[in-house]
Amino acid sequence: MGKMHGWAGKILKVDLTTRRIETEDTAKYVPQYVGGKGIATRIAWEELKPGTGPYDAENILMFFNGPFTGTLAPTSGRGVVCGVSARTYPTPWFTYGTMGGDWAAELKFAGFDGVIVKGISERPAYLWVNDGKAQIKDADRLWGLDTFCTQRMLKAAHGEQSQVLCIGPAGENLVRWASIQHKLSNAIGDAGLGAVMGAKKLKAIAILGTGGVKIARPAGFIRACMEITDLISSGPTVTPVRDSRGRPPGPNTLPCSFGCPMGCGKMFKNIPAGIEVGSGTRNMMAHCEDGVFISGDNKTNYPPKDIAKDYKGDMYTRETKGFGDKIGTEIQALCEGLGISSAFNLNLYPWFWQCIENGVTELNSYKLEPDNPRFWYDLVKKIAYREGIGDIFAEDLIRASDKLNLPDILKKAACFQFPLWGQPDHRLGRAYESQPSPIWIHTSLHWAIDSRDPMASHHQSSFVSMWFPLHHEGKAGSPDVDFNKLMATYAKTFGTAAGMEPGFENIDDKTKLTVWLDNRAQIKDSLLLCDWCFPRILRGFNSKEELKAAEDYCGDIDAEAKMLSPLTGLKITSADLGKAGDRIRNLDRALHIRNYDRSRELDSSGEWVCEYPEKSDGTKWDKSLFNKILDSYYNNRGWDKKTGRPTRAKLEELGLKDVADKLASIGKLP
Amino acid sequence: MAKLPKEITLEVPKSGVIIHNPTLCRGCGICELACSAYHKGECSSFLSRIHINAEDLDLDFPAVVCAQCNSPSCYFACPLKDSALCIDNETGARYINEDECTGCGECAEACPLPNPAIWQTSNGEFFKCDLCKGRKGGPICIEVCPRNALTFVARGK
Numbered sequence: 001m002g003k004m005h006g007w008a009g010k011i012l013k014v015d016l017t018t019r020r021i022e023t024e025d026t027a028k029y030v031p032q033y034v035g036g037k038g039i040a041t042r043i044a045w046e047e048l049k050p051g052t053g054p055y056d057a058e059n060i061l062m063f064f065n066g067p068f069t070g071t072l073a074p075t076s077g078r079g080v081v082c083g084v085s086a087r088t089y090p091t092p093w094f095t096y097g098t099m100g101g102d103w104a105a106e107l108k109f110a111g112f113d114g115v116i117v118k119g120i121s122e123r124p125a126y127l128w129v130n131d132g133k134a135q136i137k138d139a140d141r142l143w144g145l146d147t148f149c150t151q152r153m154l155k156a157a158h159g160e161q162s163q164v165l166c167i168g169p170a171g172e173n174l175v176r177w178a179s180i181q182h183k184l185s186n187a188i189g190d191a192g193l194g195a196v197m198g199a200k201k202l203k204a205i206a207i208l209g210t211g212g213v214k215i216a217r218p219a220g221f222i223r224a225c226m227e228i229t230d231l232i233s234s235g236p237t238v239t240p241v242r243d244s245r246g247r248p249p250g251p252n253t254l255p256c257s258f259g260c261p262m263g264c265g266k267m268f269k270n271i272p273a274g275i276e277v278g279s280g281t282r283n284m285m286a287h288c289e290d291g292v293f294i295s296g297d298n299k300t301n302y303p304p305k306d307i308a309k310d311y312k313g314d315m316y317t318r319e320t321k322g323f324g325d326k327i328g329t330e331i332q333a334l335c336e337g338l339g340i341s342s343a344f345n346l347n348l349y350p351w352f353w354q355c356i357e358n359g360v361t362e363l364n365s366y367k368l369e370p371d372n373p374r375f376w377y378d379l380v381k382k383i384a385y386r387e388g389i390g391d392i393f394a395e396d397l398i399r400a401s402d403k404l405n406l407p408d409i410l411k412k413a414a415c416f417q418f419p420l421w422g423q424p425d426h427r428l429g430r431a432y433e434s435q436p437s438p439i440w441i442h443t444s445l446h447w448a449i450d451s452r453d454p455m456a457s458h459h460q461s462s463f464v465s466m467w468f469p470l471h472h473e474g475k476a477g478s479p480d481v482d483f484n485k486l487m488a489t490y491a492k493t494f495g496t497a498a499g500m501e502p503g504f505e506n507i508d509d510k511t512k513l514t515v516w517l518d519n520r521a522q523i524k525d526s527l528l529l530c531d532w533c534f535p536r537i538l539r540g541f542n543s544k545e546e547l548k549a550a551e552d553y554c555g556d557i558d559a560e561a562k563m564l565s566p567l568t569g570l571k572i573t574s575a576d577l578g579k580a581g582d583r584i585r586n587l588d589r590a591l592h593i594r595n596y597d598r599s600r601e602l603d604s605s606g607e608w609v610c611e612y613p614e615k616s617d618g619t620k621w622d623k624s625l626f627n628k629i630l631d632s633y634y635n636n637r638g639w640d641k642k643t644g645r646p647t648r649a650k651l652e653e654l655g656l657k658d659v660a661d662k663l664a665s666i667g668k669l670p
Numbered sequence: 671m672a673k674l675p676k677e678i679t680l681e682v683p684k685s686g687v688i689i690h691n692p693t694l695c696r697g698c699g700i701c702e703l704a705c706s707a708y709h710k711g712e713c714s715s716f717l718s719r720i721h722i723n724a725e726d727l728d729l730d731f732p733a734v735v736c737a738q739c740n741s742p743s744c745y746f747a748c749p750l751k752d753s754a755l756c757i758d759n760e761t762g763a764r765y766i767n768e769d770e771c772t773g774c775g776e777c778a779e780a781c782p783l784p785n786p787a788i789w790q791t792s793n794g795e796f797f798k799c800d801l802c803k804g805r806k807g808g809p810i811c812i813e814v815c816p817r818n819a820l821t822f823v824a825r826g827k
Binding site: 070071072102105109148151152160161183184210211212213214215218221222226229247248249251253254255257258259260261262263267269281283 | 694696698699700703704706707708710711712713714715716717723724725726727728729792810813814816817818
């Protein structure tokens with residue numbers, strides 16, 4: 001096959017045990033698996049054996065970019081990391097995380113679509129990837145260093161323009177939810193794959209590439225990218241009217257990724273010391289929840305008084321406290337340097353307060369002082385080095401609450417904070433932000449079938465909540481959005497608006513939309529593009545007047561295909577992308593069925609959370625309604641209702657006959 | 671004092687120039703990607719005629735961009751001036767005509783910038799900013815920059 005366009009064409013395979021380095025052709029996997037998460041899931045299906053634990057040599061850790069990475073396609077600088085994570089609950093399993101920064105593009109420029117790492121190195125090592133070649137190098141001197149120092153040392157050795165992914169002490173010490181860090185605050189956080197790097201004794205990957213991404217039809221590609229940049233110029237779909245994230249972004253903002261025209265990150269430069277000098281940097285980027293130590297968060301305020309009566313006394317209201325620019329950025333920098341996700345206090349802060357109000361003021365003789373920044377300073381370090389109470393919280397709240405001798409109400413509260421898969425509540429409309437119906441119905445179905453917090457799929461569902469004028473009583477959402485126009489937009493785009501109508505009518509239309517959203521999320525993590533900006537169901541507006549004057553809010557759901565075709569030279573439509581997303585989702589499902597006995601029962605295990613009312617409109621389901629909705633969702637997915645397993649017909653329709661055969665041979669095909 | 675060669679005393683038409691503002695720049699690299707895609711049909715920082723040398727951990731974003739010098743050393747140094755290193759009639763851009771360039775590298779050697787703004791591909795071809803010669807709408811980097819960190823100052827302004 002000739003030189004590929006869009007894809008680099010090679011995948012790097014590294015075995016740290018045997019120190020063997022090989023390459024494989026990408027052509028085997030594309031276009032059917034697109035790139036990124038799609039290819040990684042296929043490789044996991046082929047190579048990840050049932051019973052493989054996160055710290056086993058057989059666990060494969062995969063770092064991928066996608067066909068858009070390193071190109072002019074707006075927001076395309078992201079990368080994805082996949083492998084068996086120690087964090088997921090009830091059992092470690094295969095999952096994924098995406099992150100911004102520059103490493104994914106640098107990897108493409110170095111000639112690779114991905115790096116697959118197997119085995120365990122005898123001594124601390126790092127991987128040096130440079131222009132089609134790779135070397136396993138000694139990292140004895142880097143082991144123990146924070147992520148900023150590690151990056152500076154490797155940039156000193158390989159050039160300022162080299163890009164470094166690394167773990168901090170938390171990953172080395174196998175903190176289950178340790179992150180993989182890059183630049184100031186780009187991270188694989190929720191997926192918790194830092195400990196897998198630690199177990200492999202892989203401190204870092206340093207990359208430098210001098211190549212480029214070939215374009216099949218440059219003029220057409222440039223034109224498409226510029227048009228779509230213009231389309232998204234009002235910023236992420238978070239709000240209908242442009243804020244400082246849009247073009248031009250505000251002065252104190254940063255894009256999180258290479259090739260991104262947005263400014264979603266808040267920039268802190270040369271911040272004076274807060275508590276202690278020595279967090280490794282005086283600069284920081286706070287993106288979303290990672291900035292919670294700085295600005296706090298009122299979305300943890302739950303539930304409002306009129307709905308609180310249904311929370312049976314085990315939940316209450318507490319805003320997460322922020323500590324301001326100086327101290328907040330310092331604690332965030334400490335987290336990023338040690339290699340743990342700084343968003344963790346979103347869940348721990350209210351939970352600690354709940355402990356105190358229930359008379360538990362100490363945990364294993366460790367005094368809880370959630371309003372004192374020094375408490376967090378100390379706790380963060382204890383967690384990263386697994387000292388004292390930190391050793392317990394290094395297991396994450398959900399496992400920690402199993403270990404600690406606690407009253408039932410606090411155990412229940414921990415489950416409420418971490419409702420599924422050992423992941424903090426996000427976009428479920430209960431412990432964290434509000435999600436009026438039908439948005440929480442979509443998001444909880446994404447949660448039900450995913451392997452982690454389904455960020456990519458629920459972001460595109462849930463940002464609509466900011467557009468919902470009727471359900472927020474002026475507290476959130478946009479009073480300037482006309483609900484009828486919003487519904488007209490869905491009707492134009494999907495043929496019916498029923499999928500976005502509040503309440504529980506037309507369940508089948510709703511779950512059809514859930515399937516569409518989830519399939520496109522798979523594509524988003526495979527291309528890769530920003531989950532705040534794509535797919536562009538809604539377009540943003542530059543002013544309230546423009547918003548009011550608009551006939552509808554239609555964006556362009558063909559945007560991805562319009563850029564991908566001229567880039568790759570292949571004729572790829574939105575329907576093709578949707579089908580590829582379906583393929584990736586079904587393959588992921590098959591992998592989880594084969595390796596972890598994923599079942600309807602497991603999918604239903606977080607349903608109880610939504611028996612509590614949603615915090616803004618009070619809607620909820622009971623078991624029988626949930627089962628009706630899940631039946632409909634499975635049906636629209638082509639999955640067997642009883643077991644939640646894909647049917648042979650569905651798998652064969654997606655070109656996954658080999659997968660159907662394998663599942664049949666182990667008795668796991670319905 | 672040795673007499674300067676006659677042509678060096680010749681007046682060279684002034685050029686427009688791209689100005690980079692490092693306080694507005696955030697190192698997204700979109701200028702590099704658009705530049706290389708437009709000129710070479712490939713997205714690559716290394717094929718770009720403008721380089722953002724981002725220092726990610728320090729949040730500093732200096733750039734290397736051709737100053738289109740009033741007295742262009744690259745032009746004077748070129749043994750095939752006006753056929754290899756040329757002056758664009760329209761914008762005044764000092765540009766390399768890749769069909770005529772022999773790859774001697776004298777221009778890059780002569781560039782007075784601390785980081786020379788003339789580069790070489792892996793095949794040995796030299797390239798530099800030509801202000802997107804002939805492109806309707808002017809330099810593409812300026813059009814795509816999301817933060818207005820790049821501005822074009824036309825000649826004589």
